[in-house]
Amino acid sequence: MRPALVPGVGSQNIVRLQLPGEAKVAEEADRVLNGLGPRFLDWWGLDPKPIDADLLPGVVIGFRKPFRILPFGIKQNLTDSEMTTLRRLGRPLPCHFALGRNRNLQGLAQAMIKLWEKCEIAKIAAKRGVQNTDTEIIAEELKKLTGGTLLSRDSEYIVFYRGKDFLPLAVSTAIEERRKSAENAAKVQEESNEQREISDTESVNKETIGTDTMPLMVSINKLDAKLSLALTRKERAEKLLQELENSADSPREEHDYKETISEDERFMLRKVGLKMKTFLLMGRRGVFDGTVENMHLHWKYRELVKIISKEKYDIKEVENAARILESESGGILVGVEKVSKGHAIIIYRGKNYRRPKTLRPKSLLTKREAMKRSLEAQRRKSLKLHVLNLSRNIEKIKQSMNKDESSPPHSIQKSTDDIEDSAGPTSSGSNDLETSHDNSEDAIETACGAPSLATGEEVSIANSKLATKIQPTDIQPQIDVCSTSGTNSGTDEIPFKATPLSNKERLVLRKQALKMRKRPVLSVGRHNVITGVAKTIKTHFQKHPLAIVNIKNCAEGTSVQRLISELEEATGSVLVSREPNKVILYRGWQEGEKPGEIKKTDDATRSTWGVSGATVSPELMEAIRVECGLHASKEEQE
Structure with a gap:
């Protein structure tokens, strides 16, 4: 048979001989394009006539970029050889679409996605004679809308590959629905767990309302819910780990003969x-x-x-x-x-x-299964620690509840009226003296900073000594003892702070420090961080009364006085001397003494450093004498 005559390319008046197999290719291409849209009637090329992309809708309601999943072990990018092969395959293909605009290409993108289900390559031709058509803008727009890979582009044709991660519409829809159903199931499970926790909390609140153990019971129930959830997850992880271990074949049997080495x-x-x-x-x-x-x-x-x-x-x-x-x-x-x-x-x-x-x-196991096994083992390990922590917290709360139940209620203190009634009757002739004695004791206690509350024993002692006359010399020792006891009791609660030194004491201590042979290395670094240095100085002060700190390597522009004040505040010491590159600190007590201990000297009011002890002001002494009636007794004697 002689080949048939067909119209030539570019003009209807020119004819040519049909190539062998050309009719079959045209029929297959025409079958692929059926249902994608209207044809472009003024097509100048070979059959079949492409789809007129300008007649497709510019904006499609509900259109979105197709869902894609890359198969495991496959790289998304095309290699050079793959790109060359696809370009060679795309050259003889007929054009699928004819386009004459740059924007509003959602209808064309939707048609390309349908075409990719039948053909891996989509070929687009730019209409001739249409002004302001830019194939570069068209390619970028289609790449954003479809997610395909651009194979080639020139002034007339644009060729797109669907990509290795392309999925047909039915498959992508099914995967998306399955993912949505899994997410919805997880949300429903979380909501049910939250509702269960809320209902448990409400039931606990109704049962234990008005009691002190209500917050503890609520926390126990929350921890129990978390513990049960962690246990179920742990069992699930162990089960999955066991399945992975059993999925592999049984290990090979060892031969009886095995080579050994010396x-x-x-x-x-x-x-x-x-x-x-x-x-x-x-x-x-x-x-x-x-x-x-x-x-x-x-x-x-x-x-x-x-x-x-x-x-x-x-x-x-x-x-x-x-x-x-x-x-x-x-x-x-x-x-x-x-x-x-x-x-x-x-x-x-x-x-x-x-x-x-x-x-x-x-x-x-394979590499993928081994990774899954590693993740499950890690999950099981973390869940074990989580379960252990939750069980410990529950045990602690239960122990605290048991302690609260076994402890007796707090005793209510008696009022001062009950104490006075329990003290017993007193003689009417000595009421004035008793009142003055109580007032003097209250004044002394108030001056010392202690609460002015009398117990039953103090009242009975005061009643037994009503006939004794208070002398002015009896008040001063009480004040001194009170001040001494106040300083001793304060050392247990407040950290010890060394008192300032006199010039004579500074000279003596400086000589002792400079004569030290084995000096420990104590220095402030470039970042002026004194936390570690202060800790080391405190440890050094447990054995030695003096410390020499090197400040040569501190940061530039640092105030030495501020650095010294920070060291004094952090260590509780006092500055002895400031040398060119170092400072000398004193802990506040000598060897054989205790922090805050007062030396036994002739003058009982002198402290360790020679500073006079706390004294009472003359105004307070005058008020105490007036309250005790000492002025009246002196006038009667005169």
Whole structure:
């Protein structure tokens, strides 16, 4: 048969002979384009006529970028060879669309997505004679709308590849619906758990309302709910981990004959293996089939293989991995040694080594399954710690509740009227003297800073000494004792602070400090952080009364006076002397003394540093004498 005559390209008056197979290709292309939209009637090229993209809707309601998922182990980007192959395949393809505008291409994008379900490549032609059409703008717009890969672009044609992660509409819709249903189920589960916790909390509130244990019971119920949820998750993780372990085939049986090495050979092989620079790294996945494959690839050129495990603390886990590698690879375990990076497993291939047909044993997990096993093991470990912490918190709360139930209620203090009634009757003739005596005691206690409350014993003592006459000399010792006791009681609550020194004491202490032979290294760093230095100085003060601190290396522009005040405040010491590059601090007491201890001198009111003790003002003494009636007694004597 002679080939038929068909219209030529660019003009209807020119005819040409039809190429063999051209009619079949045109029919298939026309079948692919059916249902995508109206055809472009003024097409100047070969059949079939493309879709007129200008007649497609510019904006489609509800249109969005298609959902895509990349298969596991496949890279999204095209290699150079793949790009070249796809470009060669796209050259003889007929044009699918004819376009004459730059924007509002959602209808064209939707038609391209439908076309990609039948053909991997979509070819778009720019209409001739249409002004302001830019193929670069069109390509960028379509790339954003469809997510495809641009193969080629020139002034007339644009070629798009659908991409390796393309999914048909039915598949992507099903995956999205499944994901949405899983998310909705998780939300419903969370809401039900929250409602359950709220209902449990409300029931507990109704039962324990008006009691002191209500917040404790609420916290216990919340912790119980969290504990039950953590236990279920832990069981699920353990079950999944067991399924992963059982998914692999049973380990291969060891032969009766196994090659062995002597102790001398083991020593030399261990020494050589530790010096090897090449090694295999065993990460978080642990032992899987790829590890054994890499061992056999190493044994092709070397007799030893060194495997570095980054597990630094659990030696049992490393030894278990070494035994698995020895049994699965058929080699001889030389040793497991501690190295800086973790642990090194050295395995010798043996003298009679033969490379197996299959390098990856079927009894081990794949790389993907090993990663899943690692994640589940990590999840189980964290859930174990979480369960342990929750159980401890519950036990602590229960113990505190038991203590609260067993402790007696607080006793109510009696009022001063009851105390006075329980003191017993007094004589009417001595009421004035008793009143004056009580007032004097109250004044003394108020001056000392103690509460002016009398107990029953004090009232009885006052009643037994009504006939005694108060002298002015009896008041001063009480005041001195009160001031001394106040200073002693204050040292237990407030940290000790050294008192200021006189010039004479500073000179004496400076001489002692400069004569010190073994001086500890105490210095302030460049960042002026005195926390560690203050802690060291406090430890030094436990044995030595003086400390010399070097301030030479402090930051530039630092105020030395401020630095000294911070050191005094942090250590409770006092400055003795300020030298050019150092300062001398004194802890506040000498050897053989205690912090805040008063020396026993002739003058009882003198303290350790020669400073007079606390004295009472003349106005207060005059008020005490007036209250005690001492002026009246002096006038009667005169």
